[in-house]
Amino acid sequence: MSVVTTTIEVPTPDGAADALLAAPTDGGPHPGVLLYMDAFGLRPRIEEMAARLAGEGYVVLAPNVFYRSGRAPVVELGDLTSPEGRHAMFEQLGPLMAALTPDLAMRDARAYLAALEADERVSDGPVGTVGYCMGGALALRTAAEAPDRVAAAASFHGGRLATDAPDSPHRSFGRIAGEVYVGHADHDGSMPPEQQQLVAKTLADAGVDHRAELYEGAQHGFTMADTAAYDPAATERHWERLSDLFRRCLAG
Numbered sequence: 001m002s003v004v005t006t007t008i009e010v011p012t013p014d015g016a017a018d019a020l021l022a023a024p025t026d027g028g029p030h031p032g033v034l035l036y037m038d039a040f041g042l043r044p045r046i047e048e049m050a051a052r053l054a055g056e057g058y059v060v061l062a063p064n065v066f067y068r069s070g071r072a073p074v075v076e077l078g079d080l081t082s083p084e085g086r087h088a089m090f091e092q093l094g095p096l097m098a099a100l101t102p103d104l105a106m107r108d109a110r111a112y113l114a115a116l117e118a119d120e121r122v123s124d125g126p127v128g129t130v131g132y133c134m135g136g137a138l139a140l141r142t143a144a145e146a147p148d149r150v151a152a153a154a155s156f157h158g159g160r161l162a163t164d165a166p167d168s169p170h171r172s173f174g175r176i177a178g179e180v181y182v183g184h185a186d187h188d189g190s191m192p193p194e195q196q197q198l199v200a201k202t203l204a205d206a207g208v209d210h211r212a213e214l215y216e217g218a219q220h221g222f223t224m225a226d227t228a229a230y231d232p233a234a235t236e237r238h239w240e241r242l243s244d245l246f247r248r249c250l251a252g
Contacts, residue, residue, distance in 0.1 A: 003054045012111040017067035022054035028121035031250035035062040036135030042072035045226045080227040109142040126151030137169040147177035152249035154181040159190025162198035180210040188220040
């Protein structure tokens with residue numbers, strides 16, 4: 001299915017968020033998907049991923065969640081193909097991540113969902129969310145924030161999903177009404193085994209239809225082809241799981 005990708009502005013209570021919008025060229029309507037970027041932000045890799053998903057028959061919105069600090073790229077990306085380069089980037093991105101509180105993120109999420117709903121190419125049915133790294137938590141939080149709208153939510157190599165913090169993402173899982181998929185990276189200091197187990201337990205205790213899997217041997221960030229963490233086999237497995245989830249929950 002042929003796809004067109006454009007940059008749009010999404011009005012929010014705090015300004016305008018620049019975002020990528022990928023959609024089939026047939027005009028639709030198609031189910032909407034909110035795709036949350038990793039910390040490295042909107043860039044060609046995120047555009048590639050949004051376009052691939054759109055090619056399966058979805059209208060995909062990928063917002064710059066750091067828009068309060070500027071348009072993408074908010075920081076100049078260095079060499080992401082080495083661990084040293086990634087570490088240097090996180091030193092710059094850390095304050096931006098900390099500034100995006102759950103309250104701000106969910107205020108934005110409502111605006112992103114409204115933008116999808118207003119697009120005539122988006123069908124009237126439920127939407128899906130998917131997020132990577134820090135975006136994994138945002139995807140799950142959005143499912144809890146809008147249970148009447150989100151029928152499927154996926155997190156891939158998401159970090160810090162079940163911590164001791166009072167606003168830890170897992171504490172909102174009881175409000176999720178849709179189906180959830182969580183794909184954990186094996187070598188991921190931000191998501192140790194005890195957090196992985198707590199995610200699964202919390203979803204199960206809440207009665208959420210879910211599937212949680214460990215991608216053995218994969219590193220945090222394994223879907224990002226422009227980084228040193230990229231794992232082609234794990235990435236293709238992620239596409240299979242995501243396609244299956246959205247096909248069943250969004251496209252019937």
